[in-house]
Structure formats: structure tokens, C-alpha cells
Amino acid sequence: MPCANFPIDPLIGPLIELGISAPVSETVGGTPPSVRWIKAVADTGCTHTCVTPSIISSAGLRLRGKVKVGTPFQTIPAKIYVADLYLKYALNKTILEFAFRDKQITEFLNPAPNNDALIGMDILEIGTLIVNGPMQLATFCW
Amino acid sequence: MSDDDPLVKEVDQNFVVFEQKFSELIQESPGKFVLMHNREIIEICDTIGEALRLARRLYPSGIFSVQEITPKRVNLGYYSNAVRKFSD
Numbered sequence: 496m497p498c499a500n501f502p503i504d505p506l507i508g509p510l511i512e513l514g515i516s517a518p519v520s521e522t523v524g525g526t527p528p529s530v531r532w533i534k535a536v537a538d539t540g541c542t543h544t545c546v547t548p549s550i551i552s553s554a555g556l557r558l559r560g561k562v563k564v565g566t567p568f569q570t571i572p573a574k575i576y577v578a579d580l581y582l583k584y585a586l587n588k589t590i591l592e593f594a595f596r597d598k599q600i601t602e603f604l605n606p607a608p609n610n611d612a613l614i615g616m617d618i619l620e621i622g623t624l625i626v627n628g629p630m631q632l633a634t635f636c637w
Numbered sequence: 638m639s640d641d642d643p644l645v646k647e648v649d650q651n652f653v654v655f656e657q658k659f660s661e662l663i664q665e666s667p668g669k670f671v672l673m674h675n676r677e678i679i680e681i682c683d684t685i686g687e688a689l690r691l692a693r694r695l696y697p698s699g700i701f702s703v704q705e706i707t708p709k710r711v712n713l714g715y716y717s718n719a720v721r722k723f724s725d
Contacts, residue, residue: 520689523697540714558644559689560702561652565712572652573711577685577703597686601711613713 496622497584497593498636501537507609509537509626509633514581515546515612517555518597521577528555530581530592535612537633539619544580545603546612551576562601573601580618582635593637595621644700650676651702662706674701681706 501511513535516528531554533546543562546554560575580595595618603613622637651673655662658678662671672680672688674696682688688703695701 518686518689520686521693521699523693538714541712542709543711543713545713557699558648558702560704561648562705563710565710570710574648577689597684597689599685599705601713603713615713 496636497582497586497591498634499582499584500632500634503626503628503631503633504609505631507536509624510610511535511537511614511633511635512583513612513614514583514592515550515554515556516579516581517557518577518579520597521557528579530579533611534609535614536610537619537624537635538613538615539624541613541615543601543617544598544613544615545601546576546578547603550611551600551602554578556600560599562599564601575599575601647675647700648702652704654678655704659706663708666706667708669706671704671706672701673704 499511501509503509512532514530514532516530519527522528533550556576556578558574559577561572562575563570564573577597578600580598581592583590583592598617622635625634654676655671655673666681670682670685670688671678672682672692680691685703692701
């Protein structure tokens, strides 16, 4: 079972390096899409992974649908994109990348300065998230 | 990406039809993915990857949309206020 360890920033939360690319499913020809690495917060209060528009644009993602998003005041439609997401993990001192294919992501329009994405329960519910408060460390295994 | 973009128009128009047919779709194909083009349901696929691969063959221009048939609503938690209104 792959496991990724990542630090908990006391002001932001569990910060993890997340890879994002256009989905292989939409790739024409044999060239795999390039992966962009960004800082993301693991957020159990968030149902779906969301990414800033600038990252969506630079990763070459295309609009693929709409979804209803619940806010404290109303339910509104938001844009849906499809991406392949990646997490790094270590195995026998070698760093490997694991791909979560064809994940639907929404736009994240008001991010904190130190992160570009929220990793939501659509990813976290696949595995086990352990928060070690005293060590300021989180571990995600899947 | 402006609202005049052909892809935005396509997604908007398809979403209206998807919402109209949602109660029927959720009864018949919950958890599946609808490939839509030009306000029509083209195919109902088991996975989003299957829908994307089919769409790549049928619509090389990339003008299509895919909607998941699910009653689940997205909630971004603390960051919910960050979501911009897309369109009604």
C-alpha cells in the first residue's frame, strides 16, 4: 500500500505536493501529458478536489461539465474539469508517482497564498489519512 | 474562457437538458456518466474515462460534455465562499 508523508502547516493545514495533468483518456497520440506539481491542502471538509483557474489553464485542462456546488447561502453551478492527479510516495528509498486517473475537479477561486488546490474526500476516501498533531505530520495511505 | 466560447455554450446547453432529464437518468443509470453533444445524450458510460475516450473519437474538436449521474452535491467546506457563479 503506497503511503505519502507530508507536513502540517499550523496556519494552513496538511500540505501535500500534488501533480496534475490533462487526462491520458483525452490524449491524442503517444505523448503523455506533462505533469505540473503544486501545493495542495488535504481538506476533509471538502467533498471534491478543487484547483485554481490559473493551474487549470496551465495544465491544459478543458471544461467538461457543470456541477451544483453548495455554499452557505445557496446552491450554484460551477465548472467541472477532468484531470489526472498524482501523489509521490517512497518505496525502497525510490520516489514513485501514483496516478489517480480521470478525476473530476472544480475551480478554486479564492485560495490561500501558499496553496493552489484542496484535495477533497473524492481522493481521501480512497485510503486512510492519519494526522499526527504532536509531530505536525500527516500520512495518507491508499 | 468567455461565455461566448463554443465549449462553454455547449456545456451550458447540455447541462440544461441534463437537469431536465435528471430524475429519469438517476432512476435508470445511477453512478454512470452521460456523454452529451449538441443538447443530446449520445451515450451512457460506466466510467468517465470511457466517456472521454468515446468523445475523443466522435468529437475531435473537443466540443462535448460529460455529466455524472449522481445526487451528490459538491461542497467545498470552509472555502465554499470561494466559488464563483458560473451561470444559471
